[in-house]
Amino acid sequence: MSHNSFGHLFRVTTFGESHGVALGCVVDGCPPRIALTAADIQRDLDRRRPGQSRFTTQRREPDEVRILSGTFTDVASGHEVTTGTPIALLIENVDQRSKDYSEIKDTYRPGHAAFAYDIKYGITDYRGGGRSSARETAARVAAGAIARKIVPDMNIRGALVQMGPHKIDRSRWDWAEVQNNPFFCPDARQAAFYEEYLDGVRKSGSSVGAVIEVIAEGVPPGLGAPVYGKLDADLAAAMMSINAVKGVEIGAGFAAAEMSGEDNADEMRMGNDGKPRFLSNNAGGILGGISTGQTVVARFAVKPTSSILTPRKSVDRYGREIDVSTKGRHDPCVGIRAVPVGEAMMACVIADHFLRHRGQVGESVTWPFEQPR
Numbered sequence: 445m446s447h448n449s450f451g452h453l454f455r456v457t458t459f460g461e462s463h464g465v466a467l468g469c470v471v472d473g474c475p476p477r478i479a480l481t482a483a484d485i486q487r488d489l490d491r492r493r494p495g496q497s498r499f500t501t502q503r504r505e506p507d508e509v510r511i512l513s514g515t516f517t518d519v520a521s522g523h524e525v526t527t528g529t530p531i532a533l534l535i536e537n538v539d540q541r542s543k544d545y546s547e548i549k550d551t552y553r554p555g556h557a558a559f560a561y562d563i564k565y566g567i568t569d570y571r572g573g574g575r576s577s578a579r580e581t582a583a584r585v586a587a588g589a590i591a592r593k594i595v596p597d598m599n600i601r602g603a604l605v606q607m608g609p610h611k612i613d614r615s616r617w618d619w620a621e622v623q624n625n626p627f628f629c630p631d632a633r634q635a636a637f638y639e640e641y642l643d644g645v646r647k648s649g650s651s652v653g654a655v656i657e658v659i660a661e662g663v664p665p666g667l668g669a670p671v672y673g674k675l676d677a678d679l680a681a682a683m684m685s686i687n688a689v690k691g692v693e694i695g696a697g698f699a700a701a702e703m704s705g706e707d708n709a710d711e712m713r714m715g716n717d718g719k720p721r722f723l724s725n726n727a728g729g730i731l732g733g734i735s736t737g738q739t740v741v742a743r744f745a746v747k748p749t750s751s752i753l754t755p756r757k758s759v760d761r762y763g764r765e766i767d768v769s770t771k772g773r774h775d776p777c778v779g780i781r782a783v784p785v786g787e788a789m790m791a792c793v794i795a796d797h798f799l800r801h802r803g804q805v806g807e808s809v810t811w812p813f814e815q816p817r
């Protein structure tokens with residue numbers, strides 16, 4: 445299978461299957477002399493790790509990362525730093541229970557990838573979804589932890605803003621709350637409601653979808669490569685490549701279609717710091733495919749988990765009609781664990797564009813320009 449790499453100058457290749465020996469990634473193009481230890485990566489992996497609450501799959505994976513190459517001790521500081529060579533990261537699979545899947549090995553779970561893999565490749569690793577499993581997203585999160593270190597003073601954060609039809613109240617948004625509940629939800633009151641709501645969904649053997657918002661603060665202006673490497677286009681592709689994602693918005697997104705020109709265009713004034721000040725951010729920090737220096741805002745919709753206990757109509761590999769229900773361990777709302785994955789994809793795309801911008805343009809433009817006399 446081809447196309448397991450993404451990015452240009454910060455290039456990530458992931459490998460591994462859900463129930464294989466291990467999964468991981470190779471990050472090529474990371475600049476040298478950036479401080480990096482396994483602990484830096486582990487912090488992010490721990491936020492994605494399964495089995496942390498009753499609302500995520502009970503698969504017990506420590507997701508312990510090992511750095512196999514690409515770092516060395518800097519003699520001057522004594523710290524482990526990147527060397528500029530490929531960084532290989534390995535995460536072993538330790539809690540595979542492949543027999544959970546043996547009963548459904550010839551069947552297609554509706555909404556899952558096995559049918560599509562079969563008609564394309566003629567073979568599919570049915571154990572936990574093989575390569576189509578979201579186990580693969582652990583490698584993305586590991587790569588994202590490195591990417592976060594490349595752009596100075598950038599801060600990327602994500603939150604769950606809707607579960608099923610239930611949206612948060614944005615006036616109650618508090619970033620500190622995201623760490624206080626198992627949903628990465630910034631609205632404490634809605635998080636308490638989600639607990640009860642998702643318990644009901646889980647007990648009934650069903651599942652629900654979610655909407656995740658990811659923001660990047662401190663993104664330098666000028667990142668993005670029109671016209672086929674626009675920052676928003678690359679972000680949309682990166683978010684859409686996450687398992688179960690079915691929609692992506694930048695800034696006001698689909699709501700922009702309902703706005704008037706007056707309301708949608710972000711008006712500008714000069715700030716006291718000599719930089720432009722935007723009076724709103726419907727563009728999500730990107731104009732013409734290039735970052736403006738405003739916060740970059742992306743939102744993505746995650747479909748409900750397709751592995752559910754309720755029997756569903758399907759067919760098997762031999763063209764027979766069957767009913768399928770799944771016994772394995774599954775998240776009732778996969779959108780929850782997609783939050784750190786969305787953050788990682790944002791970090792990888794912006795790091796890649798940061799290096800591409802530096803490669804093509806070099807020194808930043810000094811703005812405002814001097815007026816010709």
Ligand SMILES: Cc1cc2nc3c(=O)[nH]c(=O)nc-3n(C[C@H](O)[C@H](O)[C@H](O)COP(=O)(O)O)c2cc1C
Nearest residue numbers: 556557576577578687688750751774775778781782
């Ligand atoms: C963090 C995360 C965990 C997931 N866990 C499951 C799961 O336990 N069961 C399942 O059926 N799908 C799960 N998925 C979704 C499937 O991987 C995905 O729906 C499937 O591969 C089909 O691909 P598509 O939905 O992108 O078309 C998960 C997705 C994410 C982002």
